Amino acid sequence: MAQPLVKKDDDRDDEAEYSPFLGIEKGAVLQEARVFNDPQLDPRRCSQVITKLLYLLNQGESFTKVEATEVFFAVTKLFQSRDIGLRRMVYLMIKELSPSADEVIIVTSSLMKDMNSKTDMYRANAIRVLCRITDGTLLTQIERYLKQAIVDKNPVVASAALVSGIHLLQTNPEIVKRWSNEVQEAVQSRAALVQFHALALLHQIRQNDRLAVSKLVTSLTRGTVRSPLAQCLLIRYTSQVIRESGSTQTGDRPFYDFLEGCLRHKAEMVIFEAARAITELNGVTSRELTPAITVLQLFLSSSKPVLRFAAVRTLNKVAMTHPMAVTNCNIDMESLISDQNRSIATLAITTLLKTGNESSVDRLMKQITNFMSDIADEFKIVVVEAIRSLCLKFPLKYRSLMNFLSNILREEGGFEYKKAIVDSIVILIRDIPDAKESGLLHLCEFIEDCEFTYLSTQILHFLGIEGPKTSDPSKYIRYIYNRVHLENATVRASAVSTLAKFGALVDSLKPRIFVLLRRCLFDSDDEVRDRATLYINTLGGDGSVVETDKDVKDFLFGSLDLPLVNLETSLKTYEPSEEPFDINSVPKEIKSQPLAEKKAPGKKPTGLGAPPAAPISTVDAYEKLFSSIPEFANFGKLFKSSAPVELTEAETEYSVNAVKHIFDSNVVFQYNCTNTIPDQLLENVTVIVDSSEAEEFAEVLSKPIRSLPYDTPGQTFVAFEKPEGVPAVGKFSNMLKFIVKEVDPTTGETEDDGVEDEYQLEDLEVVAADYMLKVGVSNFRNAWESMGDDFERVDEYGLGPRESLAEAVSAVINLLGMQPCEGTEAVPNNSRSHTCLLSGVYIGNVRVLARISFGVDGPKDVAMKLAVRSEDEGVSDAIHEIVASG
Amino acid sequence: MLLALLISNSVGNILVERYHGVPTEERLHWRSFLVKLGTDNLKGAKNEELFVASHKSVYIVYTVLGDVSVYVVGKDEYDELALAEVIFVITSTIKDVCAKPPTERLFLDKYGKICLCLDEIVWTGILENTDKDRIKRLIRLKPPAEF
Incomplete structure (x- = not known):
């Protein structure tokens, strides 16, 4: 650090030793503050004490209420002094102490006096102090002076009043808004700063x-x-x-x-x-952009770091939407990679990665390599993410980019950084087939020396899926088996599963895998031993070269098809008994997450990311409910329950919402009713449903609520029959029917006689989406390819003029009731085309995937191409019918 | 809005700390964040060489002057360029008061005056005065020279 010139070492020591505040103590300073009460004030000494008080406050020291009050009262005495320096200190001190409302009154008169003083500077400072400590009532008293001050000839007075106005607008907007004429006048002021403050205040007054x-x-x-x-x-x-x-x-x-x-x-x-x-x-437009980019380019080579930073930050943003417009600045930007300010260098690199072309990639990577070692992890993550997108943009360059990623993987770094690199490699392996083998080897090398259990297990899982499909799967075994010797139990267990996957998929390796798995039977950890036993028994063939059963493969590689959270909940509620746990009893529906917990829209899924965790399902609660009602016992398994649909407006006498429960050949409406009138008791509550607009439905039973007291929700059910497995739709009108009895609110006694009454509810509709379960897949592309195109149906539809592309996409998603995958429900602003990936399970437990490409044609006309794949031809057609009739 | 103004000595002890619109519970976080930023980057920096960073939607400009480090934090209209203006006023005023880039001792000797100057420069999160000569007069309650 630059040190000021010091002639002798001794001087330097003296300076360091005798800080004026050395050993300063609050108690002692508060004692010293008593000098403020002296009849003969010593301005110099008083100023020194105030300085000490300021020092304490600025150090974060806080005064108790009593201490602050005492100091404040003492400070007000100093208004008696005529010393100008001291007066200035007093103004500052009062602002710093910010006295409470009941104390303010002590200084108000002194400050009001100063505010009318002939000395301009007393006026300016008194305004600032008063506005800092004042409340609404006092403000109306001084408003007249403030308005005058705003147009005062002295710029300091005017600015003080204007800045106070900005401050007061937060607390007393109606008063400050009355000053707009004066503020308007001040905007025309010849004094630069007055104009600045006036403009800021005027805009705030009028911002709405x-x-x-x-x-x-x-x-x-x-x-x-x-x-x-x-x-x-x-x-x-x-x-x-x-x-x-x-x-x-x-x-x-x-x-x-x-x-x-x-x-x-x-x-x-x-x-x-x-x-x-x-x-x-x-x-x-690019014509509009050009002059702006030109000046920003000049700033890139400015000697001032702030300008370089501002320019590169702005260009970085432009590169996201108009990369071509920024390419002219690439040379200037490249020289910024060596900028001393790491923020500037990182911004330059990520901008270059966005705007670079294929031929410049190698050169760029060389420059970045030197740079990576001396930046912090948070910057490194940004660079890694930029490199990932670059590689996806120029897949032919995967070799150098993958090498770069593997090199930085070997260097020191924290978990988030390493995870970003691993995620990137995984994404590249998935999307660029040529990169697979080298990428897997890089990951294998990484787990040899990986300190993060999470990353090791994720990589082992990924290896188990991708490794057996490579040309020489045996070369990965050593890396995997080493984990069984060298790692903690969690990683060892993962390695055992990975070995089993190799054994299942590569028949020639099976005997050798068996030998390794048998060794794992002696592991010290239960889980590792259990897994080894399980796999040895399921793989079959007793270690000889035989083909693995399809069932075993399904067991090892099939997706669980269940949200883990649902499985966890079911396992927790399972009571150990003779009856084994039935995995089919676990609900499959993923409940939509509350809005606040949703990830930012458009955020890409990470490479190893699991499908989004689902909160605890209410489906099992419904199932329990139905199993407890004998009338519904023969309806079979509940396929889906809708979210509640409100059938009454908010704050009406009776609040009713309905849940649609779909069974194979039945539909049950569950009406949740609440009586919101304290002096009424409802009895025999039913809903009379008119299904004339739902031809395929026939009412089979209605289950009333016997008694519905005030504010205690109750449920009534109406069940319908419909053709088996058919996704019948229709509209139902509803009338709430009940007997109402008066209740004496004081005694709680109910009258014996009641009156029959009715209450009209909103209509309820059963739509195609009710027959679709939202079930997501973690990797849509894999799911799509493994489904095959046997029952693929493709057609194009015109959706007509729509409000926006996003609105059209969301309408189609709602119509189909399927789960959007990989964040494709989010449509970027201003885009003219979009592809949405949907997944679901249709009634009859048929898996369905849909890939929908939307495009905007003309001003607002939206067209879409819908490709559906499912396990059943009829279902693929049914999805098209839903769209055609919707 | 100018959210924070912080002055520390060369080892990161706080000398002056003023916040506006920053909740009390976040202040400690800001303090340690800024001091760390300084320790990481200001070593070997030249006097008044500006450093800049952004954190979420907030900008930070900081520099070193003699033995003290100065940090200003702003958002919205107080972006990096406006903050550079603010920090320039602060450093030139401190140099003026101390007659040179201050040692810590000198800074503390002139502590009261410096507090007055800062009060003239930034008030309730708004830049109020930008001219060091005017500020010099204002802290002695003298009207600006041009007036």
Whole structure:
């Protein structure tokens, strides 16, 4: 660090030793503060004590309420002194102490006096202090002075009042809004900072009034703004007006000329602000972008790090949407890789990775390699993610990119960083077939020396799936078996499973795998031994070269088809008994997650990521409910229960919602009713359902609620028969029927006689989506390919004019009731085409996958191509029928 | 909004700390984050050489001046360029008060004056004055020279 010149070592020691605050103690300083009460004030000494108090406060020391009050009262005495330096200190001290409302009154009169003082600077400071400590009532008293101050000739007084206004707008908006005329006048001030503060306040006062903001911007963009800071604000407000005007047509974008003009301003701050505003315009064209990119390019080679940072940060954003526009800056950006500021270097690299072309990849990788060793993990992760996307963009370059990833995998790094690298390698292996063998070997080498159990087990699992399919599976065995010797129990257990998978898929390796698995029978850990025993028994053939049964393969490789959370819940509720646990009793439906827990839309799934965890299902609760009602016992297995559909408006007398339960040949409506009137008791509550608009349904039974007291929910059921396995649809109108009896709220006694009454409910519909279970798959592509195209049905549909592409996608997803996979339900802004991947289980337990490509044709017309694959021809056709009739 | 202004000595002890719009429970986090940023990057830095970083939607500009490190944190209109302006006012004012890039001792000697200057520069999260000569007059309650 640069040290100031010191002549002698001794001086230096003295300086360090005798800090003016050495050994400072709150108690002692509070004692010293008593000098404020002296009849003969010593301004110098008082200032010193205030400085000490400030030092304590700035160190994070806090005063108790009593201490603060005591100091505050003492400080107010100092208003008697005429010493200017001390007075300035007093103003600061009062602000720092921020006295409570009941104490403020002590200083109000002194401050009011100062506010009317002839000395301008007393006025400015008194305004600032008063506004800091004041409340609404006092504010109305001083409002008149504040309004005058805003247009005061002295810029310091005006600024003090304006900044106070910005502060007060948060607490007393209605008062500050009355000052708009004065603030408007101050915007025209010749003093630069007054203009800056006035503009900020005026915009805040009018921010909810679009027309007023637009007028403000129009008048100011024509006039002159003196301060660069104010000009920056104006540019921000202008972009807001442009954004809200919604015009994206080229040529007549309002205010573009103003923004472009600002690119030639003399202040860098203004130039940058304008350039950024242009790059962020909605639907910006390359013609509009060019001048902005040119100035940002100049900033890239500026000597000021802040400018370089600002420029590269903005270009990085532009590269996401307009990579071609940024390519001109690539040379300048490459020189930033060696920038001393690591934030700048990282931004430069990730921008280059977005804009680079195939021929520059190798050169770029060489530069990045040198750079990686001296940046922090968080930057490294950003770079790794950028490299992953680059590799997917230029698959032919996988060799150098994969090498790079494997090299950095060997270096030091934390879990998140290593996970990012492993995820990237896995994604590359999946998407680039040529990269598979080398990628798997890199992963094998990594687990030889991997300190993270999670990563080791994930890689072992992945090896078990991909390794046996390679040309020479035997070369991976050594790496896997080494884990059984050298790792902890969790990793050992994973390695055993992986070995078994090799044995199952590669018949020639089976005898050798058997030998290895037998050795695992002597492991010290239960789980490892259990797995070894299980696999030795299931693989069959007793170690000879035989083909593995299909069932065994299904067991080892088939997906569990169950949300793990559901399985966990079922296992927890299972009571050990003679009856074995039935995995078929575990509900398969993935409940949608509450909104707050959802991941950011459009976030890509990670390479090794498991399918999203599902919260505890309510399906088993429903199943339990039905098994307890004998009338429903012969309906068979519950296929699906819908989410509750509200049949009444909020806050009505009776609140009713309905759940649709789908069985193979029955549909049951469960009406959840709540009586919200305290002085009523309802009895014999039923719902009369009119199914004339649902021809295929015939009502078979209705189960009433005997008694429905106030605020205690009850359920009534109505069951229908429908043709077996047929996804019948229809509309049902509902009428709540009951006997109402008066209740005396004081005694709780109910009258004997009741009156029959009815209450109209909303209609309920059974739709095609009710026959579809939302069941996701973790890797859609694998699932799609393994399903095969035997029962594939493809057709195209015009959806007509839609509000937006996203709206059309969501409508189709809702129509089909299937689970969107891999985040494809999220449609990026402004995109003209989108592919959505859906998965589900149709009634009859038939798996269905759908790949839907949407495109926007003309202004708003959406068309789509729907490809459906399923295990049943009829079901593929049925899905098309749903879309055709929807 | 200018969220924070922090001045520390060369080993990371806080000398001045002012926050605006930062909840009390987050302040400690900011303090350690900024001090770590300084220890990681400011070693060997030249006086007033600016360093810049962004964290979520917040910008940080920091520098070293003599024995002290200065950090400013802002968001929205106080982006990296505006913060550079703020930090320039702060460093030039401190140099002015101390007559040179200060040692820690010198900084503490002029502590009261420096607090007054900071009060003139940043108030309730808003940049108020940018001219060191004007600030010098204001802390002595003298009206600006041009007025």
